[in-house]
Amino acid sequence: RRALDFMLASERALANPYVRAFVDEKPLLERFLHDPAMAHWARKSNLRKEVTEAMGALTQIRRCVPMERDGDGDASGDGCVPRDSGEERERDEVGEGLVFVDLCAGRGMLSILMAHFFPAARVLMVDADPKIKLPHLACLPTVEHHLLDVQSAEAFDLVRGAVRDATRACIVVGVHLCGDLSRRAVQLFLETNARALVLCPCCLPRRRRHDVFGFHVVDQARSLKREPHGVWCMALHGLLPWRDRETFAVDARVDDDVEGPFKTFLVARRKKQTSSFRGAAEDGSEGSETVCPR
Template sequence: AFVRRWKDLEEQSKDKKKEERGRFTGKVCWSWLKRRDETCCCSEAGKGELKHVGNLRDGFPCAQHINSLFGNGKDCTPGAGRCSGAHWSEERLLIELGQDMHPGEGRAEVSTGVPDASVAARPIMREAGTRRGHVTAERSSSLSIETSREEASQQEVDCERLLRILVEEKETLMNAHLEVFLRSPWVERFRQDTRLASLLKFKNRSKEITEAMAAVKQVKDALRCLQLPETGDQVVMLDVCSGKGFTGLLLSLEFPRASVYLLDANGNMNMSHCSSQDNLSFLHFDLFSSRAAEVLVDIAGMKTVIAVGMHLCGSLSPRLIDLFAFLPAAKALVLCPCCLRGYLGKTVKAAAKESGRGYDETLCEVLADMLRKSAHVSDVMVVRDDQMISPKCRFICALKNQTGRSTREACVQNDDGG
């Protein structure tokens, strides 16, 4: 009898907490949160009552995390690739809902382990008067490479050896992207500059090169369709979530008049190779920062922006799509997604199973549909590149405001025909 009474009291306590949290749960439009494209399924009566949390400019919070703040279900693991958006604090959520939580009401404050997006630090920008190839101050010490003549000679031998190995790999793999890389006029820079050659030391160099050269090819097609100079003059190219920035490096070499930015949330990498190119910069950048759109507008200035995202994981692809749709200066997007998590990830898996298609193909079509729903995006196509040494070998290519011009598909077909 005591145990039954104790269980009854426990259930009553849970019901009371659910009732308190329900006051806030019912105020959120969940379809708005999950779709992430500023559309929803609200009825005419519900549109005035339900709160649309998040937007394309500032990003959408993680729906699972928001649900957990209401005490429903488990929270997801924060971080890129593990959730579908930023992890807001309970205080920020209540402000968005126009609610005040007094002490003792609702849920105790939750520590997410992730800084509130409203106070996220602005990406580090280079100071006025510094050279264009400047990288963030926290890594500036890595730019000083002082070696003796003997060390420099040994490093030069290593550069030659790495390129010889790459030639052998090209002949073995019979890969078109590796051949184009080795025939490019700027490949001599890898033989002469140890900072560049250091990027070829890894065993997966052929894979990295084919992925980067595939992205370069798609950017070339975008420039042609936008009727912009092949040198990249008056163009800003963004290598989003760049990692070490091999793709961005090849973009800066192939398009010497373009301004290329490597954007990544990891500011602790050795980016000394950035100083080898005057048109290449690294920015410590949080894609989910509430000021991300503002910073990208500052970077763009009056130039045309082409955004490139290679193998973006989780919520990074939808976030990049949101920013691309929002930024007026962004005219082309080259996106090669890796995976999705959360609600969108489950949607992709279900669609792939139903259609009988592969996960990667379905993933790209789902993200392409997100782009097609944008009022400003006029041309979207999914391109497969079998010369990429990767199972994730599809690009989502999009153009903006191309009314009256040839579509991207027509541009590519004309180029192949010529």
């Protein structure tokens, strides 16, 4: 039996709301069950964990998608001006005009879900591992794979181009980004003028140089008598412009329905598409940038 079959037969697995939502999405489930291009996913031993992580990220992405809501609420749009247009609501539902950049995407479970739930959006998968097999991309026409190091200038240019090409918004997403890659995700969000960031940090940065961001997290956690990963998430949250509440909505949420040790999501969204943002998106100009420390 495949991992997918075990998941479908497990009452404990189906009790997880993310697994249940995945199973209840019949067209998606049928593809995983019967499409030969998805066969490797059905056999993947940690499929259940991958599903909950990706569905958890999707939940946070959906909080960022109603781009026309530019009031004073948080990243979910709470307290924002309601929209009456059914056309705008439909655009939200299909992802029209959106470009998602999935950093360190691996095999791309999250990219698969974004392509399914936002069929009119473009999804850019970015990963530096040339050995990953991606046969399922043949049946996902809106997903593009880019073999790039997230730390490279080429990756920066890719996100900048996505911001320019998106007719509504570019959303940067990173699930389980290890070490300094999480800081890099924040940097890409801030310095490319992407509209939103959904980030689930993973392990701590390596202690190589004392002047590198995050080097002292373990020592700080010990001093504060806190769990190191929580302190790392707080440090990353501090890089985001949480004080600028007129321009940004920033928060951090722990999602206990995500299975695995890392389940904190940092979510940031630009509330309004300013003139400088439009300039960067439309004509390739630099616009105004918030710079993230190296």
